[in-house]
Amino acid sequence: MIDVSIIIPTLNEEKALPITLASLQPMREQGVEVIVVDGGSTDNTVKCTEGLADAVIGSPAGRAFQLNKGASLATGQILLFLHADTLLPDGAIDFMLQKTRQQKASWGRFDVQLDGSILAFRIIGKMMNWRSCLTSIVTGDHAMFVSKELFEEVNGYPPIELMEDIAISKKLKRKARSICIHQAVVTSSRRWQQNGVLRTILLMWWLRGAYFFNKAPSLLAKQYRHNRFN
DSSP states (O other): OOOEEEEEEESSOTTTHHHHHHHHHHHHHTTOEEEEEESOOSSSHHHHTTTTOSEEEEOOSSHHHHHHHHHHHOOOSEEEEOOTTEEOOTTHHHHHHHHHTTOSSOEEEEEEEESOOSHHHHHHHHHHHHHHHHHTOOOGGGOOEEEHHHHHHTTSSOSOSSOHHHHHHHHHHTTSOOEEEEEEEEEOOHHHHHHOHHHHHHHHHHHHHHHHTTOOHHHHHHHHHHHHOO
16 A cells, blocks of 8 residues: 655646656655646656656646646555655655654645745745744645545645645645644745745735635736736
């Protein structure tokens, strides 16, 4: 029986994905399942997975749709959702299994560290970790994990275009408080570097505030894409 399935949603990740998949090979040798769910990449993302994943499947674009599809095919008892530009810490699987075995209905996340060297990224990471552990709201950057039983009990990610991680966190925290593993995943700071630190922070705050006041995720997704690429 497979203990852990790692599910990676991708869309045009030919640069980051090979590094992430290479880092997961020692875990695969220990029996961890790796599933890549591609949302229609037009670059070499799918080709990059050859020999480095247990399954590579297609899906409509959108992290909620991709993650749900990957979860439906996963055979592990614990599902770990990992971004294509994020690296797990050494011993991640052991840390996670040790924590999840202590409670049946379990879910949680790792601390996050942005890979840039500037001080602002260290501060952002610490604030993200503090907020997440305090509120049990987990974003995708934190590499969320959840027992498959609990994931199915809450019907997985809501099929929305943005804020799917916030939405599922709200459902999961009604069942159990999130586990905070303080070993950190290292995730790319590219969006902060491309769009500017202050601009990215303000955009994230605005999106979360708008979502809190029930603005449609489809409209938020359009706003996010507009700000990301302009």
